[in-house]
Every structure is written in C-alpha cells, then in structure tokens.
Amino acid sequence: MHELEVKIPSVEARSYRISIGNEILGSLWDRIEADYSRLSKFVVTDENLVSAGHLEAFLGRGSVLTFVISPAGETSKNIDTVTSIIEAMEKAYLGRDTLVVALGGGTVGDIAGFAASVFKRGVPIVHVPTTTVAQADSSIGGKTGVDSSISKNAFGAFWHPAAVYIDVAVLTTLDDRQFRAGLVESVKHALIADNEYFDFLQSNIEAVLERKADVLEKMADYNCKIKAGVVEADPTEKNQRRMLNYGHTVGHAVEAASGFELLHGESVAIGIIAAGLIESEMGLSEPGRLDRIRKIFEKIGVPITLPANLAEDNLVDLIKRDKKAVNKWPRFVLISRIGKVYCRDGQWAVEVEQDVVENVLGKF
Ligand SMILES: NC(=O)c1ccc[n+]([C@@H]2O[C@H](COP(=O)([O-])OP(=O)(O)OC[C@H]3O[C@@H](n4cnc5c(N)ncnc54)[C@H](O)[C@@H]3O)[C@@H](O)[C@H]2O)c1
Ligand SMILES: [Zn+2]
Numbered sequence: 001m002h003e004l005e006v007k008i009p010s011v012e013a014r015s016y017r018i019s020i021g022n023e024i025l026g027s028l029w030d031r032i033e034a035d036y037s038r039l040s041k042f043v044v045t046d047e048n049l050v051s052a053g054h055l056e057a058f059l060g061r062g063s064v065l066t067f068v069i070s071p072a073g074e075t076s077k078n079i080d081t082v083t084s085i086i087e088a089m090e091k092a093y094l095g096r097d098t099l100v101v102a103l104g105g106g107t108v109g110d111i112a113g114f115a116a117s118v119f120k121r122g123v124p125i126v127h128v129p130t131t132t133v134a135q136a137d138s139s140i141g142g143k144t145g146v147d148s149s150i151s152k153n154a155f156g157a158f159w160h161p162a163a164v165y166i167d168v169a170v171l172t173t174l175d176d177r178q179f180r181a182g183l184v185e186s187v188k189h190a191l192i193a194d195n196e197y198f199d200f201l202q203s204n205i206e207a208v209l210e211r212k213a214d215v216l217e218k219m220a221d222y223n224c225k226i227k228a229g230v231v232e233a234d235p236t237e238k239n240q241r242r243m244l245n246y247g248h249t250v251g252h253a254v255e256a257a258s259g260f261e262l263l264h265g266e267s268v269a270i271g272i273i274a275a276g277l278i279e280s281e282m283g284l285s286e287p288g289r290l291d292r293i294r295k296i297f298e299k300i301g302v303p304i305t306l307p308a309n310l311a312e313d314n315l316v317d318l319i320k321r322d323k324k325a326v327n328k329w330p331r332f333v334l335i336s337r338i339g340k341v342y343c344r345d346g347q348w349a350v351e352v353e354q355d356v357v358e359n360v361l362g363k364f
Contacts, residue, residue: 018140018164018228020220022213025057025128025167029064032101032126035163039099039124041065042089044112046072046104049130052173058103058128065092069108074260077107077146079155085115098123099162105131105178106138110153113144117159124162130170132182133265136189136223139164141231141244158236166224168216180301181265183208184247186219187296188272189226192246195339197222202292205299242324243341243348246333247272250361253318257310262303269302270364275334277360278352284336292338306364315361316354329354 032041046069049055055066067085069076089098100123102112109127116125129139145156171179190198200222201208207215227244234241251271255262262270276290297304306315322330331349336342344350 014160016161016163018166018224020166020168020217020224022217023167023169024165025054025170026060028128028165028167029059029062031165032099036099036124036126039097040094041099041101042092042094043067043101043103044069044085044108044115045102046070046076046108048072049104049108052170054130054170054173055103065089065094069104069111072104073107074147077111079146079148081111082115082118082146082155085111086119089115089119094119096120096123100125101128102126102139103128103130105129105134109134109138110144111146113142113159113161114146114155114157117144117157122159125159126163126165127161128165128167131174132171132179133185134182135166135168135171135220136182137185137227139166140224140227142235160235164224166220168211168213168220171216172211177263179211180209181263181269183300184265184269184272184297184302186223187293187300188244188246188268189223191272191293191335191338192243192333192341193226193230193339194222195337197226198292198338202296205296209300239346240348242331243333245324245349246335246341247275249319249322249324249330249332250274250315250357252322253315254306254310256318257314258307262307266302269297269300269304270306273297273304273364274357274360275332277363278332278356279334279336279342281356281360282334282352284334284342286337289338306361312358312361316358319357324349332357 041064043064043066045055050068067088100112100116102109113125116123127139129135142158142160144159145153148154190201204215230241247268248271251268254270255267279285294304320328324330332352333349334342341348
C-alpha cells in the first residue's frame with residue numbers, strides 16, 4: 001500500500017460587514033451594485049416580500065433576475081426549491097461571477113444560502129434579512145440548508161455571506177405572531193452573553209413591540225455583536241457555538257411534539273423556561289432570575305408553560321433523538337447568571353441526568 005498526504009490550504013481568513021439602519025432598503029441596491037460591480041446579480045425572495053412591496057422598494061424600477069419562492073415559508077425549504085433556483089440561474093447563463101442576494105426571512109436566507117454554496121461549487125451571497133429571526137439570528141453565522149421529508153436542515157453547508165444589510169423598517173409589515181416569536185432569540189442572546197442587553201430589553205420591551213425604529217436598531221446592534229462574537233470564536237460549531245443552542249434542546253422537542261403548530265421562537269421560550277428549571281435543580285439558579293425571564297416572555301406574548309396536550313414521554317423520546325445527542329441523550333446549555341453560560345471542563349453544553357429533565361417536564 002502506498003499513501004500520499006494532500007495538504008489542504010487553510011481557508012482564507014475573511015471578514016464581512018453587517019450594516020444596520022432604518023429605512024435603508026431603497027438605497028441598498030445602488031450600494032450592492034457599486035460594491036459588487038463585476039458580479040452578475042441574482043435575487044431570491046418570497047411571495048410575501050413581493051406583496052408587502054419590499055422587493056420593489058429594494059430594486060426600484062430596474063429589472064433584475066429574481067426568483068420568487070412560492071409558497072413562502074418552511075414548506076418550500078426543500079431540495080426541489082434549490083434545484084429550481086439553480087436551474088433558473090443556469091437558464092440565465094450565470095456563471096461563477098454571480099452574486100446571490102437573499103431578501104427575506106430565515107427560510108429565504110437558508111434556501112438561497114444553500115443554493116449559493118452549491119451553484120458551480122459556490123458563489124458569494126449577501127443577505128437582506130426581513131424578520132426578527134433573520135435579523136437577529138439566521139443571516140449571521142453561515143449556516144445554510146434545507147429540509148428533507150424526514151428532518152429539518154438535513155441538507156446543509158456552512159456558507160458565510162459576503163455582507164449583511166439590516167433595515168429595521170421592513171419589520172413593520174411582519175405578522176405580529178412572527179414578530180413576537182422571533183424576539184425570543186434576542187432574549188436568548190441576552191441570557192447567554194450580555195446582562196446589560198437583558199436590562200435593555202426589559203426596560204424597552206414595550207417600544208420593541210411597538211416596533212420603534214431606534215430601539216430595533218439598538219437591538220439589532222446587540223444581537224449582531226453577540227452572534228458574531230460567538231460565531232467568530234467557533235465558525236463551524238466545534239464547541240462555544242453550542243451556547244447558541246440555549247433553550248433549544250427542549251425547544252426543538254416541543255416544536256416537533258406540537259406538530260409545528262407552535263412557532264420555533266414560541267417553542268424555544270418554553271425550552272428556556274425548562275433550562276431555568278433544570279438550573280434550579282442543579283444549584284445554578286439565583287433568586288428572581290427565572291421570574292424576570294418569565295415576565296419578559298409574558299410581555300412578548302410567547303408561552304411559558306408546556307401545552308397540556310404534549311405528552312411528557314413523547315417529549316423525552318424526542319429529546320433522545322436530538323441531532324447532537326451522544327448515546328441517545330444530549331448535553332444541555334445552562335446559564336449560571338444572566339449573560340454567563342455555565343461552562344464545565346471546557347464544555348459549553350453539560351451533562352444533565354435524564355431524571356432531572358423528566359422531573360422538570362413534569363413541573364410545568
Ligand atoms: N441558518 C440559521 O442559522 C438559522 C437560524 C434560525 C432559524 N433558521 C431558519 O429560519 C427559518 C425561519 O425563519 P423566519 O422565522 O424568518 O421565517 P420565514 O422566512 O418563513 O418568514 C416568516 C413569514 O413572514 C413572511 N415575511 C418575511 N419578512 C416579512 C416582512 N418584512 N413583512 C411581511 N412578511 C414577511 C415570510 O414570507 C413568511 O411567510 C427556519 O427554517 C429556521 O430553520 C436558520
Ligand atoms: Zn433558534
């Protein structure tokens with residue numbers, strides 16, 4: 001037997017800029033044209049962004065190759081949509097000198113990002129996120145992917161964007177339930193990384209819910225700094241990045257058990273309360289902390305108790321199936337105080353006995 005070793009040059013160190021503003025959508029296209037003048041542009045969006053007038057506001061009167069995902073939302077987040085996008089790009093004779101521009105929520109960003117990562121072995125993408133989830137979470141971090149008929153995000157790639165442009169004004173047309181559920185990821189960021197951000201959210205939650213531009217901009221600023229900081233330290237989710245999973249282990253199980261009737265953020269809110277109860281069982285709680293978290297979720301209008309129709313043993317079974325489970329039981333991200341993740345032996349997700357989790361699920 002002969003063996004050869006192939007050295008893989010390390011990925012070029014690269015950074016990208018996140019621009020945040022209010023009512024900047026109408027001026028972005030000129031900026032993108034100027035910044036990426038040598039690249040052909042291909043826009044991916046969905047039908048609701050078109051009907052809300054955002055696509056027109058974004059592009060102006062110019063004609064640009066555009067793929068409109070229909071129906072909007074998770075049902076289109078599959079490989080067939082990716083195939084349609086790639087074939088539309090081929091039919092337009094686009095090559096590797098193409099820039100994909102994603103205008104939309106997390107589903108548009110995940111689909112377009114995955115399509116960009118595989119089209120001709122990868123072309124750059126910029127994100128213009130338009131939901132509370134996408135502006136706080138999905139547009140930053142480079143995770144892209146689509147669902148199979150069996151599980152969420154079964155196809156996927158890490159594909160970091162070339163730039164992200166956040167206009168908080170586009171959030172004014174977002175459905176109220178979607179808007180509120182998306183705020184849970186912001187609360188999560190505060191809980192894992194920034195006590196001062198939690199205080200800010202607590203004092204300004206009414207203004208956030210009224211969608212006041214100045215607070216939304218400040219919020220975007222906090223979110224991007226926190227998420228970017230975590231991603232920078234661990235771009236491909238080897239360890240630290242797992243802290244972003246706070247509330248998600250129980251949250252994902254709740255989301256699946258509800259038959260996806262509960263939105264992701266609503267399920268994560270329940271998962272964060274479950275994490276708080278686990279923290280109490282493990283001696284990591286502080287007086288009043290969980291009440292503060294419950295109160296902010298109540299104001300946001302997301303659930304803080306398990307819906308009565310979700311069977312506890314079904315939830316435990318779903319937790320065992322968690323993507324990150326080893327030997328059929330996942331580790332849990334916990335906090336020791338607001339803004340500080342509990343880290344044990346260098347691990348950001350720690351072992352919790354199944355009994356403790358079952359006990360907590362029985363308590364809601
Ligand atoms: N890649 C990541 O790191 C990451 C992180 C979190 C979530 N996600 C993914 O994101 C997806 C959820 O994203 P989402 O919550 O943004 O949902 P979404 O993209 O489905 O948007 C929700 C709904 O709002 C509509 N919409 C979007 N922006 C609008 C606007 N400004 N005005 C009016 N309507 C608007 C959409 O058409 C859709 O009907 C999930 O698939 C999830 O897996 C990915
Ligand atoms: Zn999430």
